[in-house]
Amino acid sequence: MKDALRLIGIIAIVAVIGFSFASCKEDGGGGGDDNTPKTLVITGITSAQYTEGTDYFHAVGIFPSGTSTNNVLNQTGVVAGAYSTYSGVSIAGSGSNYTLTAPLYTYTNIRWTGSGTYDVYLVFLKGSLETYYKASVSFSSATTTVAASSFSTVTL
Secondary structure, eight states: OOHHHHHHHHHHHHHHHHHHHHHHHOOOSSSOOOOOOEEEEEEEEEETTTOOOOEEEEEEEETTTTOHHHHTTTTTTEEEEEEETTOOOEEETTTTTEEEEEBBBBTSBOOOOEEEEEEEEEEETTTTTEEEEEEEEEEEESEEEEEGGGOEEOOO
């Protein structure tokens, strides 16, 4: 009788582990996909990063953590992102306090639904000069808000 109960217990544990693996989807770099379209909001963008009228937001790219700068420049491995021309992308504010709101899309123009921790690259243009900023960001809900102060300037 003890052996039968032990066998039933082992079968139950194996079933729980199997169902756990089956329910976890991978999306190529983070923690998975929860089918919720993601929007990135970056608050507190300063006038040193963005000067209305002379600079403009160009793009944001979401890459797997640890992506090389060469791959970022070539957009190799990009998971999602947004360009300034995409629907719903906006930068608002004045003085030294701007907020960027960017619904995120895959390269196939589908709203990105991934989750997990990624390298986020933000690109501003001033004339022909591109300035890159990078932060590690964890996506777990529909809207992920990040302070601009968590980004550091990156030379690519």
